[in-house]
Structure formats: structure tokens, C-alpha cells
Amino acid sequence: MEAGTALTVPTHIPIPFSKRTTKSEKTPFLSFPLPAFQTRFRTLNLSSPRSSSSSSSADSYKGPKPKRDFLADWVSKNDDVVRTLPIYVGAASLFTVLLNRALSGIAPIADAGSSQSRADLLTLGLAVTNILTGLVWLSIRPKSIMPVDPDGVECKSVCTGLPEVAVNELLWAWESLSDVTCCQSLIIVYESICVLQIGVAAESLLGNGEAVSVDANKLMQGSIYQGVMKSGAQSYLANLSLYPGRSELPFLPSNTQAVILQPLAEKGIAIIGGDTIRGFTSSDQAWITFIGDKLDSTLAKYVKHLPVS
DSSP: OOTTOOOBOOSEEEEEOSSOOOSSSOOOEEEEEOOGGGSBOOOOOTTOTHHHHHHHHHTOOOSOOOOOOHHHHHHHHTHHHHHHHHHHHHHHHHHHHHHHHHHSOOOSSOOTTOHHHHHHHHHHHHHHHHHHHHHHHHHOOOOOOOOOOOOSEEEEEEOTTOOHHHHHHHHHHHHHHHHHSSEEEEEEEETTEEEEEEEEEOBOTTOSSOBOOOOHHHHHTSHHHHHHHHHOSOEEESSGGGOGGGGGOTTSOTTOOEEEEEEETTTEEEEEEESSTTOSOHHHHHHHHHHHHHHHHHHTTTGGGSOOO
């Protein structure tokens, strides 16, 4: 049959009942007429590419859409009002209780035997609690975390003597981390050699625009390196400014916000500096662990044949 011809379908379709039947009984059927517009298929023009697009637009998704939380949106847009609201509620409650005490003719002195006095004392306590809650909300505000511009100079230093395969592997790791995560600096020390220092580095004290080089031997003697090698697991310094051991990383920019220390087996370490406090997610940490394993398997083939520099 050629494309474009009209196909006919039967106007009655047998539909079985859902009730159970015995072996001797036959399954009854019910037939009903189809609507007139369903008795024939529409003529299809297979040579026109627009037919598929029009059908796809007609069959677009019509399911439930996500609901917006208007209360949460209003609270986020009126943060100051919400924080001061308990103070106004508490002050209004306190004034109302005092006014009621003055106009009701009850003695101003609280009497433990009076139910009104006990209710007023309870209301006063709740009003004061609201006021104190509002004061606490005003004094404690979440600190907004924003990325910072690293304070340093651009650096790209690769150990000489590495084959092109290893260099490409190191550059691939850097490009992947810098594109996907908040990574701004990457230092890899392997077999007592700094094989890679790339990204933003601290500027030399001479002020000549040169980057501070990595002293691999001094780094390996520090407590940070020794702790990572002893644990054999990744160490995440989510807020570097809170760690006194940051002085052992003088080659990183002074305003580096977060650092991941990834051991490369027992032969080296990868130091990844970020520009955001707590900027590395749990997925980033797991991914960096796999990258460390890949770099270790690659560098183990070539670095051991290089002289210690």
C-alpha cells in the first residue's frame, strides 16, 4: 500500500470483561462504536519533515508542574522584616497585657492565688521570649559566600624530562579541574619532585612578577604533608584561613579560600586551591580522588627515572 492512502479501522472493538470465568464459560465481550473522527486515520505525507515536528509539539508534556513555595519566596525577599517581626509581636503582647491589667481593675501586684495573675505572668514570659528571639535573629546573620579573585600571578611550570604523554595527562587534569570546579591553583609533587605548578601562584617577595616556586623537600617535612601521607586519605580544608598550617603552603595565593590535599598513593600529593569557601562539593571530592589515582598510575611510569631536582 502506498504512503498517503487512508486506512480504515473497524468501527467496533471487542473489550473483555475483567471478571473471572470458569473453564466452561466463555469470556463475554462488549463492543461499542468509536467516534466518527477515530474511524479513519489521517492522510500522512511522509515526504514533509514538518509532520514530525508538528506531532511532537502537539504531544508536548502536559504533566504536573513544580509548585512554587510563595511563603519561602516572601521570606527570602523580606529578610529584615521577618527578623524584626518577633520584636514587634513581643512588644505588642507586652503592651496589651499591661494595658489589660491597668483597665481591668485588678490589683497591679501579682497574686499567686488569682488565675488572671498567673495568665498575665505566662503571657509576659512569652512576650519577653519573642523580643529576645528577635534580637538574636538580628545579631546573627548568615555570611554570604562569594568567589574571590586570587591575589597572585599566573604560573605554568612543568618538570622537564617528562614525556609528552605525561605532560598531556597533567594538563588534562588541570583543565578539567579548573573548568568544572572552583580550582584556581594546582601543584603536584611526586617522588620528591614538583612535576607541575599551574594556575595562580603567590608572587615572589622581590616583586618582579615571578611566582613563588615549590620547595618539595620543605613541603614534605611539614605537618600537612605528613598528616595526609599517614592517613592515606583525602584532606579537605574547607576554610583555609582557619588552619594554622597554611603557612606551609606559601606558594598558594594569600587569599586562597579552600584547599584539597589529595595523596597520590604513597609517592606524592596533589594540592588543589580554590577561590570559594566550601566551594568543593562532595561530588568534586570523589572525582578528584579518581583523578589522583589516574595521575599516580601515569606518573609512576616516568617520574622514577627522572633525577631529583
